[in-house]
Amino acid sequence: MTDFQMAMLALTGGGFLLTCATVIVSVTRAVSKIEKDTSSKIADEVIARTNAIAESRRQTEKALADAVTSRNTDMTNIRDDMDAMFRASDDRVREIANALRGFTETVEKDVHRVEKFGLQYYVQKPEFERAIGQIGSDLKAGFAELKTEIREFKTEMKEDIKEARSEHRS
Numbered sequence: 001m002t003d004f005q006m007a008m009l010a011l012t013g014g015g016f017l018l019t020c021a022t023v024i025v026s027v028t029r030a031v032s033k034i035e036k037d038t039s040s041k042i043a044d045e046v047i048a049r050t051n052a053i054a055e056s057r058r059q060t061e062k063a064l065a066d067a068v069t070s071r072n073t074d075m076t077n078i079r080d081d082m083d084a085m086f087r088a089s090d091d092r093v094r095e096i097a098n099a100l101r102g103f104t105e106t107v108e109k110d111v112h113r114v115e116k117f118g119l120q121y122y123v124q125k126p127e128f129e130r131a132i133g134q135i136g137s138d139l140k141a142g143f144a145e146l147k148t149e150i151r152e153f154k155t156e157m158k159e160d161i162k163e164a165r166s167e168h169r170s
Helices: 003-121 125-169
Strands: none
């Protein structure tokens, strides 16, 4: 190779190396710029989200405090209403108890009068036993008569069935 070719080769190689170095430096600077830009955007986003979370937490705490206050007020109102209802109910129950007590006393007096009347005018045990015995014997007689009638009816039915069969065969 000649000196000229060597010089040209050296110039071409140097130009190539210089171009490569320039490209590497440019790419490195671009990557660094992208990294800084991305880092700043991420930091801004983190700050924005942290602020949003803090604000959301404050709003939630306020809403919760308002809800607790509202619930406590409602519970107090309900408790007061229930107390009034229970007082009224207790008064009604007392009235009912007094009325029942009076009614029970009246019923006890009536029962006592009925017991006295029963002792004087109703059937005594020996008379009752005689009456039950008479009813038992009447029932036995009635059942015996009923059995006889059923047997007679059964015989009549058998005869009627036989006649119907014989007529049917003829």
